[in-house]
Amino acid sequence: xxxxxxxxxxxxxxxxxxxxxxxxxxxxxxxxxxxxxxxxxxxxxxxxxxxxxxxxxxxxxxxxxxxxxxxxxxxxxxxxxxxxxxxxxxxxxxxxxxxxxxxxxxxxxxxxxxxxxxxxxxxxxxxxxxxxxxxxxxxxxxxxxxxxxxxxxxxxxxxxxxxxxxxxxxxxxxxxxxxxxx
Numbered sequence: 001x002x003x004x005x006x007x008x009x010x011x012x013x014x015x016x017x018x019x020x021x022x023x024x025x026x027x028x029x030x031x032x033x034x035x036x037x038x039x040x041x042x043x044x045x046x047x048x049x050x051x052x053x054x055x056x057x058x059x060x061x062x063x064x065x066x067x068x069x070x071x072x073x074x075x076x077x078x079x080x081x082x083x084x085x086x087x088x089x090x091x092x093x094x095x096x097x098x099x100x101x102x103x104x105x106x107x108x109x110x111x112x113x114x115x116x117x118x119x120x121x122x123x124x125x126x127x128x129x130x131x132x133x134x135x136x137x138x139x140x141x142x143x144x145x146x147x148x149x150x151x152x153x154x155x156x157x158x159x160x161x162x163x164x165x166x167x168x169x170x171x172x173x174x175x176x177x178x179x180x181x182x
Contacts, residue, residue: 029053030071031062046070083158090155097148104141108134 031039031051041053041060051062051070115130 032068033062034068034072035066050072068131082133083160085156085158087155087157090151093151094148094155097144097146097151100144101141101148102138104139104144111137 027043028040029043031041031053033039038057039053039060039062041055044052044059047050049064051064051067053060053062076167111134115127115134118124118127118130123181
């Protein structure tokens, strides 16, 4: 039992370590700010409200209202597809599921031990109550195991980045453009 919990704990620590690692190298971008300054760095994330850059190892956050324009690398540069893991926060659920499972199995084994002791002293009714509580604690522990496993699967589902698709537009003429999805 203790060996199993140590193995689960080791796996959780490994997953948390992988979660803090950077899986996708961002592309170099230039931000032209409204105050006239230009910031060049590696794009960590861009949302409708914020742009996050890594400049010489330090993280900078810019609100979209501060940015005049953002220049991506030219089309001559190679954009390589990569993977990102946007739901790594679910690893916290894996950790919580592990803790619930640990508590449940530990509590169930203690109650089983106490039930055997109660039977030795002839208190069969109390022993039955303890065994019922142990069954309930095991059910809770297995729910924690399943919940933690589901959270780990959700957290480790990757999304492909940097893939391009060709989009054709009909209008004045035929235009073909390459759209990169991030």
